[in-house]
Amino acid sequence: MSTIEIRHPHSLAPAQARKAVEDFAVKLGQRFGLDYRWEGDVMHFKRTGVDGRIELQPGQLFVSAKLGLLFSAMKGTIEQEMRRVLAERLS
Numbered sequence: 001m002s003t004i005e006i007r008h009p010h011s012l013a014p015a016q017a018r019k020a021v022e023d024f025a026v027k028l029g030q031r032f033g034l035d036y037r038w039e040g041d042v043m044h045f046k047r048t049g050v051d052g053r054i055e056l057q058p059g060q061l062f063v064s065a066k067l068g069l070l071f072s073a074m075k076g077t078i079e080q081e082m083r084r085v086l087a088e089r090l091s
Helices: 014-032 075-089
Strands: 002-009 035-039 042-047 050-057 060-067
Antiparallel strands (some): 002 060, 035 042
């Protein structure tokens, strides 16, 4: 099992940050087949072999994901795509 942890700063208002995270989840969902749900200011995302969450915090967000065996082999690609989309949506 492999883990991804990303802290990403932002200067967006809470509603804008939430919308950006939603866009982020939709984009990753299309690419990797993830489902997601909100629980307060935490978005949980999941698919077979991936279980994660995105916490909205003032001025930053925190992404954590546990990758199963198959996705562990693609950790670098997945993390790079997450960082790219976060930079694109939250800059």
